[in-house]
Amino acid sequence: MELIERLKGRVDKGEVFYYKGTSRDITFKGWKIRSSESNQQRGYGVRVFVDGKLGTAATTDPEVLDKIIDDAITAAKFGEKLDIQFPGPAEFISPDIFDSKTTNFGLSKMAEVGKEIMSRLEEYRSEADCEISLSTAESHVKIANTEGFQGEYRKTGFSVSGFLVRVKEGDIFFAGESWHTTYLPKSEEVISKIINKINKTMKFRDIIVPSPSGKIPVVFTPEGSYVLFLPFSLGVNGNNIYTKTSPIFDKLNRKLFDEKLTILNDGTLDGRPGSSPFDAEGIPQSRFPVVENGDLRNFLFDLKTAAKSGYKSNGCARRGIFTPPTPTFANIIIKEGDSSLEDILSDIKEGIMVEAVLGLGQGNVLSGAFSNPITTGYKIENGKIVGRIKNSAIAGNIYECLTKINSISKDAEWIRGIYYAPYIRLDDISVVSK
Amino acid sequence: MWENYMERVEKLLKDIDGYADIRLEHRALLTINMENGIIENFNRILDMGGCVRVLLKDHGWGIATLNDLNNIDKAFTDAVDASKVLIPDEPIKIFEMNPLRATVEIEIVDPFENHSDEEKIDLVTQYNEIMRESGGNPLVLATTIYGEIRSKKLFMNTFGVNVDHNYQNVIFYASGQAKRKDDVQQARESISSRKSFITLKKIEDRVRNSAKRAVELLDAKSVEGGNYTVVLDPRLAGVFIHEAFGHLSEADFIIENPQAKELMYMGRKFGEHFLNVFDDGSEVPELQGSIIYDDEGILCKKNYLIKEGKLIGRLHSLETAEKMGEKPTGNSRAQNYHFAPQVRMTNTGIENGPHFSKNIFDGIEKGIYAIDSYGGNTQLENFSFSAGCAYMIRNGKIAELVKDVVLQGNLFETMANIEQIGNDFMWAEWAGNCGKGGQAVSVDVGAPHIRIRNVTIGGK
Numbered sequence: 074m075e076l077i078e079r080l081k082g083r084v085d086k087g088e089v090f091y092y093k094g095t096s097r098d099i100t101f102k103g104w105k106i107r108s109s110e111s112n113q114q115r116g117y118g119v120r121v122f123v124d125g126k127l128g129t130a131a132t133t134d135p136e137v138l139d140k141i142i143d144d145a146i147t148a149a150k151f152g153e154k155l156d157i158q159f160p161g162p163a164e165f166i167s168p169d170i171f172d173s174k175t176t177n178f179g180l181s182k183m184a185e186v187g188k189e190i191m192s193r194l195e196e197y198r199s200e201a202d203c204e205i206s207l208s209t210a211e212s213h214v215k216i217a218n219t220e221g222f223q224g225e226y227r228k229t230g231f232s233v234s235g236f237l238v239r240v241k242e243g244d245i246f247f248a249g250e251s252w253h254t255t256y257l258p259k260s261e262e263v264i265s266k267i268i269n270k271i272n273k274t275m276k277f278r279d280i281i282v283p284s285p286s287g288k289i290p291v292v293f294t295p296e297g298s299y300v301l302f303l304p305f306s307l308g309v310n311g312n313n314i315y316t317k318t319s320p321i322f323d324k325l326n327r328k329l330f331d332e333k334l335t336i337l338n339d340g341t342l343d344g345r346p347g348s349s350p351f352d353a354e355g356i357p358q359s360r361f362p363v364v365e366n367g368d369l370r371n372f373l374f375d376l377k378t379a380a381k382s383g384y385k386s387n388g389c390a391r392r393g394i395f396t397p398p399t400p401t402f403a404n405i406i407i408k409e410g411d412s413s414l415e416d417i418l419s420d421i422k423e424g425i426m427v428e429a430v431l432g433l434g435q436g437n438v439l440s441g442a443f444s445n446p447i448t449t450g451y452k453i454e455n456g457k458i459v460g461r462i463k464n465s466a467i468a469g470n471i472y473e474c475l476t477k478i479n480s481i482s483k484d485a486e487w488i489r490g491i492y493y494a495p496y497i498r499l500d501d502i503s504v505v506s507k
Numbered sequence: 508m509w510e511n512y513m514e515r516v517e518k519l520l521k522d523i524d525g526y527a528d529i530r531l532e533h534r535a536l537l538t539i540n541m542e543n544g545i546i547e548n549f550n551r552i553l554d555m556g557g558c559v560r561v562l563l564k565d566h567g568w569g570i571a572t573l574n575d576l577n578n579i580d581k582a583f584t585d586a587v588d589a590s591k592v593l594i595p596d597e598p599i600k601i602f603e604m605n606p607l608r609a610t611v612e613i614e615i616v617d618p619f620e621n622h623s624d625e626e627k628i629d630l631v632t633q634y635n636e637i638m639r640e641s642g643g644n645p646l647v648l649a650t651t652i653y654g655e656i657r658s659k660k661l662f663m664n665t666f667g668v669n670v671d672h673n674y675q676n677v678i679f680y681a682s683g684q685a686k687r688k689d690d691v692q693q694a695r696e697s698i699s700s701r702k703s704f705i706t707l708k709k710i711e712d713r714v715r716n717s718a719k720r721a722v723e724l725l726d727a728k729s730v731e732g733g734n735y736t737v738v739l740d741p742r743l744a745g746v747f748i749h750e751a752f753g754h755l756s757e758a759d760f761i762i763e764n765p766q767a768k769e770l771m772y773m774g775r776k777f778g779e780h781f782l783n784v785f786d787d788g789s790e791v792p793e794l795q796g797s798i799i800y801d802d803e804g805i806l807c808k809k810n811y812l813i814k815e816g817k818l819i820g821r822l823h824s825l826e827t828a829e830k831m832g833e834k835p836t837g838n839s840r841a842q843n844y845h846f847a848p849q850v851r852m853t854n855t856g857i858e859n860g861p862h863f864s865k866n867i868f869d870g871i872e873k874g875i876y877a878i879d880s881y882g883g884n885t886q887l888e889n890f891s892f893s894a895g896c897a898y899m900i901r902n903g904k905i906a907e908l909v910k911d912v913v914l915q916g917n918l919f920e921t922m923a924n925i926e927q928i929g930n931d932f933m934w935a936e937w938a939g940n941c942g943k944g945g946q947a948v949s950v951d952v953g954a955p956h957i958r959i960r961n962v963t964i965g966g967k
Binding site: 097099102103105106107108109110111112113114115116128129130131132133134137140141144145147148151152153180181184202204238239240241242243245247316317318319320395397431432433434435436437439440441442444445446448464466468472503505507 | 536539542543545546547548549550551552553554555556567568569570571572573574575578582585586588589590592593594595596597624628647648684686689690691692693732733734762763764765766767769770845847881882883884885886887888889890891892893910911913915917919963965
């Protein structure tokens, strides 16, 4: 990255981020192959410090790189005075995140996989719409700074998603599943994962049962548990720590939740889309507990939020070409418990299971509050799932309701490739039904 | 700025056996983000790229996006190759257009280029001070953001359409977070203008109030969940009609879902005779949803969706219009060159009704007055919105502030339950975006006050 040379002598310190990405997608809609897209994106982001103050600029046009450097230097006139230390030269061990088979998997092969998924869903054709998309991607990231750090990595991605949607007067029903890895899996593995899940969900399409109301046991499926995780992810984000807006900014090493709960951030896993050797500022990725047996152990920091909070970066910076770094989870792991799903359900006389909700992230999420209509949910009666529910909503605050967890399952699943979660049962959750 | 490319593009378009179009875009952006008096981010972006779409005869859509405009030929080859792979069961047809050459310049009264970086910093600084002063100690975070964009866009297709599009937009956004013990409350305010920088200086009161509101919410009780008669202010009513109804009018969704087509048949009664809903991408050019020409080169107009309570229109692209035997409406929009267009709304609103907004609370024994949106989501006919803030209505009067107000329900039932539409229509004129299929486009919404019975409010 010779660009870094152009900064020397003009700034106290500086950093150049380069990203190049290519991807190919195929989309099926309405039981038909519809479109195919190839995307090419590349660009440069520059951060500089002049007189201790930060300035940034970015571009996708390599012809204006000098202009962008000037812009960043001008921006630094107005920028925030910050004492951050860019990393120096370093060696890295990279997780296994590149698979050349992924990018060599051509459009016609992707189309074949899509057609196969569609043909195995044929029995639902008359009643539901089918949407399938497949994509392969490759990215190349380079980071260099004036402190001597030079690093780069390449990552591939393979993802497939398939869902059915059945629209009836007064009722809309979704059944879907997705796959996201950095490597190319065996096609059959992907296809059967998607088909099995959709079949399992579709079984309930016509079994609608009255939904209960009140403070009742709620079992969150791995996917459904994201409702609880999302407010928490904001609570530990470095941006809300230095501003002290997080309700838990001063609760490090305190007991926050039931001791059954352990949450990890892990950017070192092979094959996972959230992994890479270092973060967007050249700090090594690692595996660390955020919550350990109910105790708050770590926040998520990049260089800036760490400096402003009086901590050290723990390698959580994520950025795009245009957007400066900000702390983000790499891959999220909610640790399994020791109960089987059957055991978890067995003593529930009347409760619900939540798989998907509407309005994730809306409202006052930072406070820990959630309040969402359930889009896919089931009724549990005497330990058994008896049907699906409609027109119900759940509400609560994670900093209250996660202090007592009834049980966590020993089985867990990867959701969207980067979120690994078990079933979680909470008792006394507020459910409102119409 | 596009002259150098036009000749080459024309040649490439000529070689296509079928339909093809290209969008080239150049964008210059500035964002200034201030937190508690400190400039947290001052970021300039220069962005350039393009998107090529090809629909070969008897094949599917092949799309290629690129940053490197020296590589337009390669993008055409990629898009052609992609199209070739796709062989749909039935051919995809699109509405045939007449040749057209147009240049769009939206009238700018006070361009942001006339104002210095220092003046823009003064703007975020002054508003930031106003917020902190008005919120006092409990306001732990005052965020003020200034944003500007200058965009130049060229659209060309195989029908001989050539539209050169230039616009600028400025936005200002304020957000306050108040905290007491473990409770965090937020309030926000924004404004946008295509016309003048100076407009941003006129919302001092609104910004002051948003900081105050965040602090007041600390003392508010959570609303009790249940079913209520609800009055929506113009902004929330606008968001409601956009989110809950507007998205179902987008024909790309309807053509994929035969069942949705059954729900959205022309003439279907949606509400009382005084309910009129429209989408308008051109008549008020300064609104940030105004695009004048869409990303398929179609001139925008005012499209009625509901007239006198009945469904009479929907929103189209070239393809959906052809498929349904209707006319394109100018609603094919992409976030930027990195995306292919989808059917999207522009500025969507409910027209004034026969009721008086000043009397709209009359006769409500116990209800909720919900103001401003704090995010909304829909899944087909199910919707969920958070109010920015809300008051109880008791015996026809506005009573105490309540928090955590989330409106939930079924679109068809809720539209039928609109019992009053006021006479104080206004556009939100905020810096709002709408997301669909991974793309965010700028939109505006407008309405008068409206009153709906039997709305489910989620709560503890």
